[in-house]
Amino acid sequence: MAVREAEPVGSFSEVKEAGLDREDLLGIYRNLLVTRAIEERGHILYKQGKIPGSFYTGRGNEGAAVGVASAMGPDDVGTPLHRDMGVHVTRGVEPWRILAQYMGREDGPTRGRDGNVHMADARLGMIAMVSHLPAMLPVAVGCALAFRIREEKRVAVGWFGEGSAARGDAHEAMNLAGVRQLPVVFVCGNNQWAYSTPTHLGYAVEHLADRAAAYGFEGVVVDGTDVLAVYREAKAAIEKAREGGGPTLLELKTLRMEGHAVHDDAFYVPKELFEEWAKRDPIERFRTWLRENAELTDEEEEGISGRVKKLLNDALAQADESPQPDPATLLDGVWATPEDLDTPHHK
Amino acid sequence: MAEKTYLQAISDGLRQELRRDERVFVIGEDVGVYGGAFKVTLGFQEEFGPWRIIDSPLAETAIVGACTGAAMMGMRPVAEMQFADFISCAWDHLVTVAAKQRFRAGTPVPIVVRLPSGGGFSGGPFHSQNPESSFAHIPGLKCVCPATPEDAKGLLVAAIEDPNPVLFFEHKHLYRRIKGEVPDERYVTPIGKARTHREGEDISVITWGAMVYTADEAAKQLEEADDVSVEVIDLRTVMPWDKEAVLASVRKCSKVLVLHEDTRTGGFGGEIAATIGEEAFEDLDAPIKRVCAPDCPVPFSPILEKAYIPQVDDVVKGLRELAAY
Numbered sequence: 036m037a038v039r040e041a042e043p044v045g046s047f048s049e050v051k052e053a054g055l056d057r058e059d060l061l062g063i064y065r066n067l068l069v070t071r072a073i074e075e076r077g078h079i080l081y082k083q084g085k086i087p088g089s090f091y092t093g094r095g096n097e098g099a100a101v102g103v104a105s106a107m108g109p110d111d112v113g114t115p116l117h118r119d120m121g122v123h124v125t126r127g128v129e130p131w132r133i134l135a136q137y138m139g140r141e142d143g144p145t146r147g148r149d150g151n152v153h154m155a156d157a158r159l160g161m162i163a164m165v166s167h168l169p170a171m172l173p174v175a176v177g178c179a180l181a182f183r184i185r186e187e188k189r190v191a192v193g194w195f196g197e198g199s200a201a202r203g204d205a206h207e208a209m210n211l212a213g214v215r216q217l218p219v220v221f222v223c224g225n226n227q228w229a230y231s232t233p234t235h236l237g238y239a240v241e242h243l244a245d246r247a248a249a250y251g252f253e254g255v256v257v258d259g260t261d262v263l264a265v266y267r268e269a270k271a272a273i274e275k276a277r278e279g280g281g282p283t284l285l286e287l288k289t290l291r292m293e294g295h296a297v298h299d300d301a302f303y304v305p306k307e308l309f310e311e312w313a314k315r316d317p318i319e320r321f322r323t324w325l326r327e328n329a330e331l332t333d334e335e336e337e338g339i340s341g342r343v344k345k346l347l348n349d350a351l352a353q354a355d356e357s358p359q360p361d362p363a364t365l366l367d368g369v370w371a372t373p374e375d376l377d378t379p380h381h382k
Numbered sequence: 383m384a385e386k387t388y389l390q391a392i393s394d395g396l397r398q399e400l401r402r403d404e405r406v407f408v409i410g411e412d413v414g415v416y417g418g419a420f421k422v423t424l425g426f427q428e429e430f431g432p433w434r435i436i437d438s439p440l441a442e443t444a445i446v447g448a449c450t451g452a453a454m455m456g457m458r459p460v461a462e463m464q465f466a467d468f469i470s471c472a473w474d475h476l477v478t479v480a481a482k483q484r485f486r487a488g489t490p491v492p493i494v495v496r497l498p499s500g501g502g503f504s505g506g507p508f509h510s511q512n513p514e515s516s517f518a519h520i521p522g523l524k525c526v527c528p529a530t531p532e533d534a535k536g537l538l539v540a541a542i543e544d545p546n547p548v549l550f551f552e553h554k555h556l557y558r559r560i561k562g563e564v565p566d567e568r569y570v571t572p573i574g575k576a577r578t579h580r581e582g583e584d585i586s587v588i589t590w591g592a593m594v595y596t597a598d599e600a601a602k603q604l605e606e607a608d609d610v611s612v613e614v615i616d617l618r619t620v621m622p623w624d625k626e627a628v629l630a631s632v633r634k635c636s637k638v639l640v641l642h643e644d645t646r647t648g649g650f651g652g653e654i655a656a657t658i659g660e661e662a663f664e665d666l667d668a669p670i671k672r673v674c675a676p677d678c679p680v681p682f683s684p685i686l687e688k689a690y691i692p693q694v695d696d697v698v699k700g701l702r703e704l705a706a707y
Binding site: 112146149153155157162163165166167170171172174175176177178179180181182184191207208210211214369371372375376 | 456486
């Protein structure tokens with residue numbers, strides 16, 4: 036099973052074939068803008084000293100995140116990571132709750148117990164990441180195992196990065212999924228830099244997707260800045276898994292357009308590389324595509340960006356009103372109670 | 383009620399839960415066709431099929447990590463580590479994901495990891511350990527260490543019911559050696575409640591797992607040869623642990639020996655001793671004594687292993703020193 040390199044998406048008719056109508060496309064565009072806007076607002080908040088700890092963004096990865104999330108079904112689950120804000124946005128997390136999370140407030144999904152994108156809304160089928168990547172891959176495989184045991188037509192999506200692909204959890208998870216042909220899609224966000232470590236110091240194959248063959252399933256390399264190509268390949272992989280066709284490894288190639296986190300100016304990334312990939316900005320690229328292929332008008336564009344701006348302004352105000360967590364509640368939730376099992380996840 | 387071995391009690395308890403709750407499944411190495419390294423799941427795959435008694439690849443992180451994912455999707459997974467020692471390969475997952483998910487993300491992780499633990503068979507450094515203290519230190523993980531067949535079944539049921547990750551340490555030395563009356567019906571032995579294995583008045587021994595029997599034997603000797611009455615408290619669960627029962631026994635006897643098969647430094651006995659020191663200092667008539675394995679890997683040779691694992695004579699010696707104090 037040789038690795039396949041996905042073709043870019045061309046015409047609107049091709050997109051329709053993949054299951055998206057014009058309204059869906061505008062929704063994707065809106066989600067891309069919301070994703071970037073949240074991270075840009077977050078950056079400002081960080082500089083204002085309102086975000087404790089560190090601050091991470093997924094600039095350059097918006098298309099990859101939104102593309103995969105748009106391909107997931109409502110009952111599918113996933114484990115998005117710190118560059119995958121677009122997944123949370125697409126699944127419907129309200130931006131004000133994300134900003135509250137950044138600020139460690141009571142209304143963030145983790146109520147100040149954890150920071151930045153270490154969060155998830157279980158009601159939206161998401162599972163909160165940990166720092167030790169790719170630790171979420173075995174968890175995603177376990178979700179898929181539950182679906183397989185119960186013979187449900189649901190799919191789990193497990194995210195990891197090219198850096199964490201070097202760790203054993205990735206191998207164990209993909210091996211188990213391959214052996215049992217579980218309904219899981221592995222999404223490797225390959226942004227070329229694991230903190231300061233370039234890919235040639237992280238792995239020795241040409242594509243990480245090459246590894247899929249070793250686990251008995253297909254690997255596909257996709258241009259992660261092409262939201263429609265990501266959508267098409269993710270959709271195909273998810274539906275294949277849903278129908279019993281087993282896992283797929285999608286490698287979504289992007290460039291991390293900022294440092295590892297806000298403190299890092301990424302001096303080690305060649306300037307030319309940034310310049311080259313800036314021309315492939317996923318949002319600008321999709322906007323151009325929409326204008327050329329789906330008759331996106333100035334009015335529509337202005338309408339969407341105006342609504343996004345208002346959404347974020349309101350979100351900021353609402354998040355800022357969210358209270359600090361009460362230290363008296365510090366120990367809450369160290370131990371789960373039987374009532375806690377009454378969550379959407381656990382049903 | 384029938385007399386059963388410790389191993390049979392665990393097996394029966396697990397089978398009962400598999401029958402009554404279709405969310406329960408078993409995953410581990412060689413648990414299916416082979417019935418598990420110790421045969422706890424012998425015949426299970428015939429009854430429940432290959433998707434509820436799942437033979438996994440040799441991959442502890444995948445086993446326990448998959449349990450977490452499945453638990454989040456509403457299942458009640460029971461993982462088997464072939465030996466407790468191999469849990470080190472899944473340490474990261476348990477500590478990083480399973481233990482913290484409820485606290486930070488509001489998502490409970492109701493999984494059980496069964497861990498055949500303990501020495502006494504020349505298993506050597508990698509098939510003999512008692513790593514419960516390491517996990518008891520991690521907020522969010524429960525550690526259960528039954529000593530009797532009745533408790534083994536009742537605590538396993540409790541562990542499966544529990545909404546938290548539970549590490550279920552089953553002592554290999556008890557598997558076929560210890561028999562006891564076990565109710566046929568389903569019952570739950572609460573996690574966090576100690577039991578008095580032997581009533582006494584002069585010295586209290588706080589212990590768990592296979593050491594309950596070592597303590598009991600030592601207590602008999604003290605009673606017969608020295609006319610000293612020794613109480614043996616079986617902690618049953620190390621996290622949470624029954625502080626009240628321990629303090630009550632200490633207050634009654636005024637002298638206490640903490641006994642465990644794990645190594646001394648950082649062993650859970652240190653936490654128990656510290657708590658007694660903080661909360662029952664005025665009730666003590668002698669310094670708290672610890673009898674534990676020395677700070678050394680578990681050795682292979684029978685004579686070395688005997689020198690390593692606390693023996694009845696070691697406990698007798700400790701008790702006599704306390705009695706004489």
